[in-house]
Amino acid sequence: MSAGETHSTRVADLVERMSLDEKLAQLVGYWVDQGDEIVAPMAGEMASGTSYEDATVHGIGHLTRVYGTRPVDPVERAAWLWGEQRRLRAQTRLGIPALVHEECLTGLAAWKAATFPTPLAWGAAFDPELVEETGRLIGESMRQLGIHQGLAPVLDVIRDPRWGRVDECISEDPYVVGTIGTAYVRGLQDAGVHATLKHFVGYSASQGGRNHAPVQAGSREIQDVLLPPFEMAVRDGGVRSVMNSYSAIDGVPVAASPEYLTRVLREDWGFDGVVVSDYFSVAFLHTMHRVAADLGEAAVLALGAGIDVELPSADAFAGPLAEAVRTGRVDVGLVDAAVRRVLTQKEELGLLDETFDAPPTQIDLDTPAHRDAARRLAEESVVLLTNSGVLPLDVARTHRVAVIGPNADAAAALMGCYSFANHVLAHHPGVPYGFEIPAVLDALRDELPDASLTFERGVDVEGDDASGIEAAVASARNADVAIVVVGDRAGLFGRGTVGEGNDVDDLELPGLQRRLVEAVVATGTPVVTVVISGRPYALGWAVDEVSAPAALVQAFFPGEEGGSAIAGILSGRVTPSGRLPVSLPRSVGAQPYSYLHTLLAGPTEITSADPTPPLAFGHGLTYTSFERTGLSADAEVVAGGTFAASVRVRNTGTRTATDVVQLYAHDTYASVNRPVAQLMGYARVTLAPGEEVAVRFDVPTSRLAFTGQDGRRIVEPGDIELWVGPSCADRETETSLRIGGPVHALRAEDDRLVAVGVSAVVAG
Structure with a gap:
């Protein structure tokens, strides 16, 4: 037992009575619904193949993404879950219910649930109190559905905008990450759901901004930049769960690092909660990092380093770990320590006494309170980057508006990679979102009821088809103002332009979108360019060059009320207050860059390369002075x-x-x-x-x-x-x-x- 850890007599008694198989069952999850849809990296390759009945004969630690793997009706699924929890209580020897975890980075990742702005938008809002309120609302929805742990927030400090997971991060400043991330932790945990910090630590500092790539950060960068947000959430936020990073730091995978998972996290900081593995990261010690010759050795390394629970399923912590214990390769005391933490967590959450008598029969996951918080957070997060005076629009004199661009009529463009819509529903074409999310074009029609709006897509987010640019230009020429909406489309592993696994080696707007903007600007019609994205792009050409639009607006995946927020800022109904939580990059060649650079890392007389961003960290305009x-x-x-x-x-x-x-x-x-x-x-x-x-x-x-x-x-x-x-x-x-x-x-x-x-x- 680590210093500072305490466990109840009840937990100690349960551990004393458990067989090895019952102990190990508490240290793994089971992904009940995992099928053909791959919603996690290498999920298809790493599935254990064990049937659910066999996996739960001795109980189970976690049920993985009961609501978040496919579109299931919340009421029907809750009824199934309550029944399954009753079965675990009645039909397993010790009657210990399962802990249910879900993703909740932009709201509960479940069908029909509210979708909030992505964390990069939280950073742009600089409003911890509102983020805490948002976390509490998300937690209340989760608790209502019988969910106990949320896999959020992401406390990785942005180091390189090429990295696809930037939209999941809050800021390039560790203090902003720490204060806002800790606020989310408090909100979620106030609602009775345990938050999970991820990805501990170093994940965002990968070489070349590539997902899962090695990290060569020095100890000073790790201690002074990457660790502080996590420490703040542990010490000040009282977080109850932490998830390891996939990365290897200086050749040592974090999943096998007692230096970080035990010495720093538990001994130095006093963390006494549960460490869960990022999905398949224990097995990755064998298959990807190649520091373990087999899954049994991977289990020994991970457990010894400080990982308590293997998620999403039992690849290493079941049979292979059992064999390692029985042959003396690992001390059963390490297993007991992890089991005590897991059972203590279940006790804290009330699971050991829950009877699961009455599942909810009516569930609203997108209440007026959800939408109100989503609206306020979206409005506060939109950043006015430049403005020559065209904004706010003179509504009385703006009669003809050309709305142009691939993100103008796309509701999906408003949501981040870990939204249920982009993470899961992308595999279920034709299934409705289950909540209202007006695109920017729809919101502008409501916002400007007396204006005549025309729409031309111009180009797609990706690709090289320029055939629509001519029509977009013609539309702009006939308008009083042109609003060009460009940017990203979030997705995973090659599906989309940003998100998990969607790393880039170019920070220009994807596809032909810059060409579209410049062609519309060349008409002479005043142009407002709105960038809806999950990363900052190299927009220097849109800031101070001849091709610059009259105004430039940045929205980081603003969620279900994002279209209305953007329309309100353009009309002047909302006064912008967002600020850049990350520097606007000069170019891909200037990366990695942080405003926290030292003197010699900035422009000097002894180098011809200038990394100075076109717009600095903290920049943002408004409609006053x-x-x-x-x-x-x-x-x-x-x-x-x-x-x-x-x-x-x-x-x-x-x-x-x-x-x-x-x-x-x-x-x-x-x-x-x-x-x-x-x-x-x-x-x-x-x-x-x-x-x-x-x-x-x-x-x-x-x-x-x-x-x-x-x-x-x-x-x-x-x-x-x-x-x-x-x-x-x-x-x-x-x-x-x-x-x-x-x-x-x-x-x-x-x-x-x-x-x-x-x-x-x-x-x-």
Whole structure:
């Protein structure tokens, strides 16, 4: 048992009574509905082939994606599940029910369930409170259906936009990832569903932005950038489950790494929940990483490293692990420790006492409350990148609107890779979504009822068919304004342009979409380009070149209310407040890039290559103007202490709007290279025209901690530059402070990361 772990007498008694087969049954899942539809990587190759009846004769740990593998009616499926849980209670010797897990990254991934904005949109909203509310609503739906664990949030820090899973991530800034991801954890767990952090750790730092590729990150990057969001969610969020990364870091697969799964996660951070394997990752130790000669050796490595449960099914933790225990290759004590954690989790969730008497007979998975939260999150997440004055549209004078582009009439374009629609229903053509999701074109018709709208697709998202461009150009010439809607189509493993397994070596808009935009711009008609995507694209040509449209709008898969949110921002009904949670890339050749780069990683006089993004992290326009003045801070603070910084923010425009106030810092000289800019804190502030407030940030100096040359995370004394501006690149108001005293080593028991939460107070 790891330090800090406690288990009840009931759990201890159950483990004492269990046979080896009963123990191992609790450490595996079973994918009841897995068939011809492949909704996970290499699922067809790795299925164990064991019948459900045989797999559950001794009980079962998890039931895998009961609702999320194919379109099943929620009421009918709940009735089946309740009956199956009763069978497990009555017909297995110990009567332990199964834990049910589902995907829930953009809402519960089940038929008819609400689909929220993708996590990259959460980052663009910079609104942890709203994300927490969203998580709670998702959790309430899951709990109603008898689901106990959600495989979300993704806390991978974006390192390379070529990676297909960027739309599942929150930001390139670890503090934004940590604060917003932890908020989602709290919301989901407040509803009685255990959240699962993924993918621990390093998954997003793969070579070349390729899925499952090796990770060669140094220990400092791992400790200072990749680990902090997970630590925050463990320490501050109290998360109950963690999922391993598929990656190998410096040649060691995380699924076989006691360094990360035991020493860091359990011993350093005190995590006492359950570690579940990413799907098939235990078997991958044998089949892909080739560090295990067979499935038995893979099971020994994974269990010894700290994985408690093999998902989605029992490839290694059943027969092969049983053989390893019986032949002495693995200590049964490791099995017992994992079983205790699993049973403790089931006890925490109330499963050991649940009777499953009355399944729900009426279920609404897309209530007005769901749609309201989805709408607000979508509206807050849309980023106005550029605007020459064409937006908001002059509705009274805009009579002819040409709507153009492959994403204008496509509801699927509004949803991310892990939405049920794109993840599962893509294998079931003709099955309706089961909820309303108006495309941008439909939303614009509602938004602009007095205007005459024409539609031309122009080109497809992918492909080289240019035959529709001529008609699109003709439509634009006859319009007062042209709205060109382009971007991605989410999917998996080659189906789509972004999503799991859809990695790219080019950051241009897919297909002929750039050619379409430039052809429409050349007509001279004012053009608003809306990019709906799961990754940031190299849009420098659309920002400051001759071919640039009059306005550029970025929406990261905004979900079921995304069409309405976009239409509302274009009309002016909604004032944009989204900010870029990831830098807009200059080019594919400038990758990987992060705003957290050091001096020598940016533009210098000793290289001709300039990675500077066209638009920086934190950038976003609105329909008013804000003035940020008078930044002040404590003159000196002791290392390990907390300093206060205050700035005045005034709405100098004519519309009520929300500013995302961003406080940045730079450690001018340190014992190791430090970023030229680092976000210290942020706050959403809504102001009426002429209104002014003071925003005060109380910032622990541990926000400036880094891994020193001896491997310890420390706060060093020295001079710190502080500034507030509309992005990391703009120093609108500046000040400085000095950190004094001796070097402060962060200690797990007081200020390691549990103390890094920045508080923001707004006063008139």
